[in-house]
Amino acid sequence: MTASIETVRRNPLAALWWVPRGIVFGLMAFFIFGPLFNMLLWTVAEKWYFPYSFPLEYGFGSWAKVFAPRGGALESLTNSLIVALLTVVVSLLLAIPAGYALARLKLPLRGLILLAFLIPQAFPNLTVYVNVARIFYEIGLNGTIPGVVLVHVSHGLVYAVWIATAAFSAIDVELEQAARNIGAGAMRTFLDVTLPLAAPGLMASAIFVFLESLDEFTGSYFVGAPDVNMLPLLLYTAGAGGNYQIASITALLLLVPSLVFMAVVERFLKADVLSRVGH
Amino acid sequence: MERGGFLELRGVASRYGSTQVLADIDLSISKGEFVALLGSSGCGKTTLLRLLAGFISPSAGEVRVGHRDVTHLPPDKRGMALVFQSYALWPHMTAAQNIGYGLKLKGVSRTEIATRVAAMQSLLGLDGLEARKPSALSGGQRQRVALGRALAVDPEILLLDEPLSNLDARIRLTVRHELRALQKRLGITAIHVTHDREEAMVMADRIVILNAGKIAQQGTPEEVYNRPASAFVAAFMGAENVIHLDGVRDGGQFVIAEGAANAKASVPLLDRPLTSGPVEARFRPETARLLTEGEVAAVGSGITFRGEVAAVSYPGGHWRHMVRLGQTEIMADGTQAFEPGARVAVHVPAEALFLFNASANEPASTVSRTTPGKVYA
Numbered sequence: 126m127t128a129s130i131e132t133v134r135r136n137p138l139a140a141l142w143w144v145p146r147g148i149v150f151g152l153m154a155f156f157i158f159g160p161l162f163n164m165l166l167w168t169v170a171e172k173w174y175f176p177y178s179f180p181l182e183y184g185f186g187s188w189a190k191v192f193a194p195r196g197g198a199l200e201s202l203t204n205s206l207i208v209a210l211l212t213v214v215v216s217l218l219l220a221i222p223a224g225y226a227l228a229r230l231k232l233p234l235r236g237l238i239l240l241a242f243l244i245p246q247a248f249p250n251l252t253v254y255v256n257v258a259r260i261f262y263e264i265g266l267n268g269t270i271p272g273v274v275l276v277h278v279s280h281g282l283v284y285a286v287w288i289a290t291a292a293f294s295a296i297d298v299e300l301e302q303a304a305r306n307i308g309a310g311a312m313r314t315f316l317d318v319t320l321p322l323a324a325p326g327l328m329a330s331a332i333f334v335f336l337e338s339l340d341e342f343t344g345s346y347f348v349g350a351p352d353v354n355m356l357p358l359l360l361y362t363a364g365a366g367g368n369y370q371i372a373s374i375t376a377l378l379l380l381v382p383s384l385v386f387m388a389v390v391e392r393f394l395k396a397d398v399l400s401r402v403g404h
Numbered sequence: 405m406e407r408g409g410f411l412e413l414r415g416v417a418s419r420y421g422s423t424q425v426l427a428d429i430d431l432s433i434s435k436g437e438f439v440a441l442l443g444s445s446g447c448g449k450t451t452l453l454r455l456l457a458g459f460i461s462p463s464a465g466e467v468r469v470g471h472r473d474v475t476h477l478p479p480d481k482r483g484m485a486l487v488f489q490s491y492a493l494w495p496h497m498t499a500a501q502n503i504g505y506g507l508k509l510k511g512v513s514r515t516e517i518a519t520r521v522a523a524m525q526s527l528l529g530l531d532g533l534e535a536r537k538p539s540a541l542s543g544g545q546r547q548r549v550a551l552g553r554a555l556a557v558d559p560e561i562l563l564l565d566e567p568l569s570n571l572d573a574r575i576r577l578t579v580r581h582e583l584r585a586l587q588k589r590l591g592i593t594a595i596h597v598t599h600d601r602e603e604a605m606v607m608a609d610r611i612v613i614l615n616a617g618k619i620a621q622q623g624t625p626e627e628v629y630n631r632p633a634s635a636f637v638a639a640f641m642g643a644e645n646v647i648h649l650d651g652v653r654d655g656g657q658f659v660i661a662e663g664a665a666n667a668k669a670s671v672p673l674l675d676r677p678l679t680s681g682p683v684e685a686r687f688r689p690e691t692a693r694l695l696t697e698g699e700v701a702a703v704g705s706g707i708t709f710r711g712e713v714a715a716v717s718y719p720g721g722h723w724r725h726m727v728r729l730g731q732t733e734i735m736a737d738g739t740q741a742f743e744p745g746a747r748v749a750v751h752v753p754a755e756a757l758f759l760f761n762a763s764a765n766e767p768a769s770t771v772s773r774t775t776p777g778k779v780y781a
Contacts, residue, residue: 297490297492299488299492302457302479302486302488303486303492305459305478305480306480307480307485307506307553307554307557308480308510308557309509310478310480313509318494321496322494322496
């Protein structure tokens, strides 16, 4: 309080400090919420063309088109959800033992192993997935849901393993020792003490993997299409064809789970877990 | 107390990397005994406890419980319950679930668990707290839940890893007695690790003093307090004053030669294995008597030092003087205060004077817990 009064006395312009701040925040808000608002408008626009700033007619006609049996949105949505859920299951099945081992055991080259999970992200997606598609085609995995799931798992495993490792190392070893001491075997201790305590972190890693899978385009395109159609593909086709209504509705379908899960992540991912990610 | 040897350690050693943490630990503990493992930090006492619990494998030696070799058994097969210094309560379980978990593992029926947990709660004064999570309990309550969790499984041996060190000083005093009374009532064999000398004295049947991974001395509290086997034990048990003297054996007496600050004196040898030559004398500040120089003739067997009061303070109950005896300074308590600068005689009775051959190469003088800095002149 007193400090601000003093600055005002020293420099009368300081009282106008809110002006540049307001402009900066306003611009930031515009860049974030402008496109979102535009997208929301498109989902309910019946007629909207240049040079009009707002739609000329509103309605839900495009929604009916998207969800019509021929629209393909329902099929894509189902495919996307099935693939995302399977990706989460497979990733966690791999990440839980891997994360526990990386957190608890004194492994040589631990840092290098953690880094290895980044490799799928380190190279250009296109080159990797074109080759993956070629190999999958030979072994009959191309154009199947397991094929797409495998690609998404390779992509999401870095989140799953890193966050799971952090979640397990945030648990005090003495809590496990206390269970062993009182008569629990190693597996029982893991199920009764370690896993429940790591659950929030594992939950967060599951959400990251789910969102990654839902959004993933390149791999889905090369390995899945045209047999397995996914939401991002539908969005791409609609957007490329200039059908902004359908593209916007698809984008909204992709956005809703992201928003819901971000709220959940924010609740579950505690600072003590976050601080251990990558260590 | 019979020394049947319910829990036996034979030649147990442990190393961490290239460091020898424990060496040649031979210990025999009988059923129902309360043993305190006492030592300063880094002496290996916690390592020994974790080795008993099965979290560390010894590099040599064996551990037996009732003639059964448990050296390489996993922690869950040992029948020993450990109360952790951090309590290690499971944060996702309530107090009752924490206490009842061991019973659940044993396949005890749900109703039986409920009654036994309730009994444990009333035993420990935790009534009404069963639904609370550990984060909603106070330090003392957590400590009791941790104890209840360990006791609920009816362990043969209770291991206590400084369980009182995280409690307030005032609670700690009452918990000491509660814990001891409980152990006696249940007849459990208990091994208590602590660095607190008074805690060990008050609670234990037997004190095992560890120094640098080895047993320095073991015995009843009275034995280790009044008949320390080495200068280290004497210093650890509070005999902080150290003076270097010369003496010779003479029959049943040890005759101390006149020195810069002391008159010639002789003390009974008893069964002390002293040899003639330089000796290290140790005594507690509270066993010394402070007199004015003229009074010396009036006192009995023992040794009298002459010196000058350097500082005096009142820590409560008595006056604590720092007395300069030639090169060294010692502490001595008196019922009345002497002014700094006063010439005094310090009389130490024979039974309170601990003598050790100075060649005993233990760096005992490094153990100093009452620093002269506490004196405010």
